[in-house]
Amino acid sequence: MSADSDAAIVRAENVTKRFGALTAVDQVSYSLRRNEVAGIFGSNGAGKTTFFNLLTGYYVPEEGSIWYKGEDITRRPIQQRVAMGMMRTFQLTSTFDNLSVVDNLVLAFYRAHRSVSLWRMLFSTCRAHRNEPRVLAALETFDLGDQRDKEVRHLSLGEKRRLEIAMSMLAEPEVLLLDEPLAGLADSEIKSVLEVLGRQVGKQTIVIVEHKVSAVKEFVQRLLVMHEGRVIAEGGYDECMQHPEVRRSYWQIDARQRGDEQ
Amino acid sequence: MIGALKWWAGPLLAFALLAALRLLLPLAFVIEVLIFSIYTIGCSFLLGRVGFISFGQPAYLAVGAYGTGFYLFYFGTNPYLGLLIGLVSGFVFALAVGPLFVRLRSDYFALVNLALAVIIFYLMQKVLADVTKGDNGLWFLTNIGSTPGLDIARPEGFFVFSLLVGLAVWAFYKYVNDSVFGACCLASKLNEDKLKFLGYGNFGIRLMAFVLANTTSALAGSMYAIYLGFVSPEITSPARAADPVVVTILGGTGSLYGPIIGTLAYTGMKDAISKLVGNWELAIGFLLVFIMLAGEKGIWGTLEPRLQRALSRVKARVAR
Numbered sequence A: 001m002s003a004d005s006d007a008a009i010v011r012a013e014n015v016t017k018r019f020g021a022l023t024a025v026d027q028v029s030y031s032l033r034r035n036e037v038a039g040i041f042g043s044n045g046a047g048k049t050t051f052f053n054l055l056t057g058y059y060v061p062e063e064g065s066i067w068y069k070g071e072d073i074t075r076r077p078i079q080q081r082v083a084m085g086m087m088r089t090f091q092l093t094s095t096f097d098n099l100s101v102v103d104n105l106v107l108a109f110y111r112a113h114r115s116v117s118l119w120r121m122l123f124s125t126c127r128a129h130r131n132e133p134r135v136l137a138a139l140e141t142f143d144l145g146d147q148r149d150k151e152v153r154h155l156s157l158g159e160k161r162r163l164e165i166a167m168s169m170l171a172e173p174e175v176l177l178l179d180e181p182l183a184g185l186a187d188s189e190i191k192s193v194l195e196v197l198g199r200q201v202g203k204q205t206i207v208i209v210e211h212k213v214s215a216v217k218e219f220v221q222r223l224l225v226m227h228e229g230r231v232i233a234e235g236g237y238d239e240c241m242q243h244p245e246v247r248r249s250y251w252q253i254d255a256r257q258r259g260d261e262q
Numbered sequence B: 001m002i003g004a005l006k007w008w009a010g011p012l013l014a015f016a017l018l019a020a021l022r023l024l025l026p027l028a029f030v031i032e033v034l035i036f037s038i039y040t041i042g043c044s045f046l047l048g049r050v051g052f053i054s055f056g057q058p059a060y061l062a063v064g065a066y067g068t069g070f071y072l073f074y075f076g077t078n079p080y081l082g083l084l085i086g087l088v089s090g091f092v093f094a095l096a097v098g099p100l101f102v103r104l105r106s107d108y109f110a111l112v113n114l115a116l117a118v119i120i121f122y123l124m125q126k127v128l129a130d131v132t133k134g135d136n137g138l139w140f141l142t143n144i145g146s147t148p149g150l151d152i153a154r155p156e157g158f159f160v161f162s163l164l165v166g167l168a169v170w171a172f173y174k175y176v177n178d179s180v181f182g183a184c185c186l187a188s189k190l191n192e193d194k195l196k197f198l199g200y201g202n203f204g205i206r207l208m209a210f211v212l213a214n215t216t217s218a219l220a221g222s223m224y225a226i227y228l229g230f231v232s233p234e235i236t237s238p239a240r241a242a243d244p245v246v247v248t249i250l251g252g253t254g255s256l257y258g259p260i261i262g263t264l265a266y267t268g269m270k271d272a273i274s275k276l277v278g279n280w281e282l283a284i285g286f287l288l289v290f291i292m293l294a295g296e297k298g299i300w301g302t303l304e305p306r307l308q309r310a311l312s313r314v315k316a317r318v319a320r
């Protein structure tokens, strides 16, 4: 094993995931160094989300293996990976819409910083954790203070996105995987979310899937570009953008993005 | 102190009102309402909090009732001990079947529970007829000994006891609803994937909810056994399998006081209509369909927001 792979906190080795005849992720190898900020980028259906699902345990790959801090976690269940320090968000925002904003945060906080024991959960109230400094700080940071007691189903998409990111960050995971966290956010919101994430640089490993590479260009240190399930380029931003295959598929994305903005 | 008083105000008021009902209505009616409410709150918790609809609640009711019944018929005389045995039987039984059941999707869950109720019905009616006396049932009213303190062998004593148990059960569920566990139940009902990715296990949460709810149903069964002084397979009759679900929806699914309101309405309707009409079950069937179509939130679900609005208006006026 090289020194490089020793420093890897998460590593995928030749993972493949098929849906019927479609190979959504095709022999992808990837390694994330501790505390780096990486971007995964690629056109629609490139397999970015599926790759996330493999890393976080939503799917088990048909081939290949996933490693975390030198341990093979290919078949580990989701909760174990979370306990080991992985946390993700979903492309389609995923929150508990029937709970209040603050209780969503309390649930994220409680598992990470209190307990997973059912008895403890039964014998502690949500109320007792609503004023935890970390929960209050999350409300403040993501500008959700005014929505504190609202049920999440009454929130706007942007607010829900911020809530989901807030929940994932409350757990203070070692590896934070964000699937299109900026989609549906206004420019001012994008700025503030990136600012919050920016403060974590050097403290957490962050992986961010994004269509608008331009938005996260300054932020990510390394890029992985996927196309139709395969990795077509890997490295620094400029390096990747000059890759001929990327230029071809990037042109499509660029066009799509312009379409989005109209 | 004031916080605690405020917290208890709801349950205390509810049971004070039920106690006051005794002044207007026959004892048997009020006791039936108390026990049936306890029976229903388990079902309402499962449906409203965890998203499990069960058409087999009589199974758990019967386990509690027979647990208590066997003890009082064959072994002992102390009704409090009988109650404890019924409760423990229910707990053990729910813990035994729960791990298989809570993995199922909601629609299968409903049917598997119904099947369980049917199985228990036949077990009690036919297979175990030697010990259960089949359709005749076990009669042990005269076996039940008087107890020092609150004598629950007498109906008046049992009434007070039911009020206290009811109050305790409601305080318990109010507490559970406020707990982190209660929030997890709601979360698991809506978005189990997200809960997993926060690091919680859905299975344990559902199993615990299942066991709590069905132990409550078994408690109601035990109470029936002691109050009536007999148990027969009728208690787990498949014909009555949907009752708690109907009452849950009638009262307002998942709301804390829905089961009481629903039970009052249902039992009251049954009483009133059966006095007037021959085919009362048919009449009630139609009435229920009509009520449920009229308001899917149930009685309490419709009333509560209005009450709260009225209350805040009164508060505002007092403040001025």
Ligand SMILES: Nc1ncnc2c1ncn2[C@@H]1O[C@H](COP(=O)(O)OP(=O)(O)OP(=O)(O)O)[C@@H](O)[C@H]1O
Binding pocket: A019, A022, A024, A042, A043, A044, A045, A046, A047, A048, A049, A050, A051, A091
């Ligand atoms: N559960 C599934 N069943 C069948 N096909 C799937 C499933 N999930 C993903 N796919 C397919 O796999 C391919 C990769 O999908 P994936 O969601 O990973 O792409 P993506 O890069 O995240 O795209 P987008 O930018 O649109 O989010 C797509 O063709 C998609 O249709």
Ligand SMILES: [Mg+2]
Binding pocket: A048, A049, A050, A091
């Ligand atoms: Mg995707």
